[in-house]
Amino acid sequence: MIKDLVVNLVGRAPQDFTVDYAVSLAKTFDAHVTGIAFVYDPVIPDAGFGGIPVDVIEVQRAEQAKAAKDAIDRFEAAASKAGVAAQTRSIDASLGGAATEFGRIARRFDVAVVGQAQRQYGAAEELMIEGALFESGRPVIVVPYVQKQGVTLTHVLICWDGGRTAARAVADAMPFLQRAQVVEILVVAEPRKHAQVTGARLSEHLSRHGITVEVKRIAKGDIGVEGAILSHVADTGADFVVMGGYGHSRLREFVLGGVTRSILTSMSVPVLMSH
Numbered sequence: 001m002i003k004d005l006v007v008n009l010v011g012r013a014p015q016d017f018t019v020d021y022a023v024s025l026a027k028t029f030d031a032h033v034t035g036i037a038f039v040y041d042p043v044i045p046d047a048g049f050g051g052i053p054v055d056v057i058e059v060q061r062a063e064q065a066k067a068a069k070d071a072i073d074r075f076e077a078a079a080s081k082a083g084v085a086a087q088t089r090s091i092d093a094s095l096g097g098a099a100t101e102f103g104r105i106a107r108r109f110d111v112a113v114v115g116q117a118q119r120q121y122g123a124a125e126e127l128m129i130e131g132a133l134f135e136s137g138r139p140v141i142v143v144p145y146v147q148k149q150g151v152t153l154t155h156v157l158i159c160w161d162g163g164r165t166a167a168r169a170v171a172d173a174m175p176f177l178q179r180a181q182v183v184e185i186l187v188v189a190e191p192r193k194h195a196q197v198t199g200a201r202l203s204e205h206l207s208r209h210g211i212t213v214e215v216k217r218i219a220k221g222d223i224g225v226e227g228a229i230l231s232h233v234a235d236t237g238a239d240f241v242v243m244g245g246y247g248h249s250r251l252r253e254f255v256l257g258g259v260t261r262s263i264l265t266s267m268s269v270p271v272l273m274s275h
Helices: 017-028 054-082 095-106 124-135 164-172 200-207 221-236 258-266
Strands: 004-009 032-040 086-093 111-115 140-143 155-159 182-188 213-218 240-244 247-250 253-256 271-274
Touching: 004 017, 004 054, 004 095, 017 032, 017 054, 017 111, 017 140, 032 054, 032 095, 054 086, 086 095, 095 111, 095 124, 111 124, 124 140, 155 164, 155 221, 164 240, 164 271, 182 200, 182 221, 200 213, 213 221, 221 240, 221 258, 240 258, 258 271
Parallel strands: 004 032, 004 111, 032 086, 111 140, 155 182, 155 240, 182 213, 240 271
Antiparallel strands: 140 271, 247 253
16 A cells, blocks of 8 residues: 655656656555655865855755755655655765765655656765665656656566565555456566466466466567567556566665666656665
8 A cells, every 4th residue: 555655856857757746656646745855965076176165055955955955846846746745855965975865754654755866966866776775675766758648557567586575565565456457467588387486386376366468478688688678668568567676785876787777767657666
């Protein structure tokens, strides 16, 4: 059951696609939504020719504070318009520290919502996704920047490989699967007989929850697993994807697996990931 969710607020756009989706999600599940806006510490480069003037640092600090306030204002307006219960928090943090802090905050919510990373805005958004995925212990919904509408669950696609993180994602996604019109289990692999990998046993499990599913097996071919998944999403018109978030943590540096990173780079629909 989804009753309490948290969203990362970003302050640069006139319309935040992540906020719009999170508010829609809260309205769909009659849930409360909390918006977190980070006021990032000024970026002070290693100055080989002297220190950075104090006024430059203060300008950066003021710009970050304004961006956070603007993001909060837009979030509150969107939540009020939708009639959704909401609250906000503004937190001072470093670029890397914000991602870890957001992940820790997300532990107390049913699901975290973050936006797809956009290359032109640097590493902050990618770090935020990784922090939410690896630090929270909760499911994370990543919203693509091309998203133009709220939550739709016409065709939900489960990416299944029989692994632990995929199993966790399916369990976390149960409220979405139960609302979906069509649920499809996609297995990208060479032919195998093991029922855990073919999706047959998962299909039986979901049917006991009243969920009717279709199982589709495809070969990865020359385009790899991620290419096969993205191609299938486009071909079937799937509007929501469920998958495990693969990767590992090395000291304090989060490292996403190749398939996960490729999906997050090229995604065209919201993706629920668990780790």
